[in-house]
């Protein structure tokens with residue numbers, strides 16, 4: 001559509017209040033002057049991107065997110081840049097950041113948690129169908145839409161998995177580095193992270209949290225999964241989490257099976273908002 005070909009410039013927007021600070025710059029509320037369309041404008045400083053060598057990551061984020069269309073994935077409408085900055089034109093999420101909501105509530109009810117997890121599963125099924133792995137599912141990357149629905153934002157760590165044949169026929173010798181750089185993991189990394197997210201929604205902290213990184217690392221590789229006595233959580237919820245946090249990635253519950261799990265069927269709001 002025409003909007004895709006649009007060459008945006010900063011002057012096309014009225015800039016509003018800062019919504020918050022990201023790692024490489026600020027996010028502002030903004031209004032596109034011709035359409036009066038409200039958007040979020042993420043401003044990234046080229047100097048900082050260069051310093052942290054993340055230009056390719058931003059380019060990948062734009063490439064991937066601009067092609068995804070799903071109610072639970074934040075839209076990326078376009079981008080532009082000037083001398084010093086890169087600007088991402090993003091869908092505005094009117095109810096802000098999910099992790100602040102989780103901090104406020106401490107933990108979510110089983111109905112709210114299941115509704116969020118079901119919508120995340122549907123968004124990830126959509127991504128995986130397009131050979132996109134998010135790889136960075138966590139509360140900080142989730143925003144809340146106008147009807148309270150979850151929006152996966154920040155595809156900074158997403159990758160496009162080449163639907164490669166398992167064995168590369170012929171020699172690898174002629175493959176460029178980016179082809180040989182194997183996407184060492186597959187889409188099941190997002191199932192694991194969704195299991196962590198489900199646990200954190202229900203208990204208020206992630207399952208393998210520890211003071212030292214080395215302890216967290218050990219608890220993850222051992223899958224040292226414990227369910228505290230409080231808050232009281234149904235055995236159906238614990239059963240689902242136990243089927244997602246499995247060391248062998250091929251044994252993790254597939255996302256479409258998650259949507260048929262008793263806990264989801266009995267607790268998720270079918271509107272999926």
Ligand SMILES: Clc1cnc2c(Nc3ccc(N4CCOCC4)cc3)nc(-c3cccnc3)cn12
Pocket residue numbers: 019020021022027040042090091092093094095096097143153
């Ligand atoms: Cl991208 C993108 C799209 N929409 C948002 C958004 N939306 C948003 C809405 C509402 C409220 N408020 C609601 C009333 O209470 C005060 C906060 C905050 C953010 N925030 C961020 C963001 C990013 C970094 C830090 N902090 C917020 C990024 N966004």
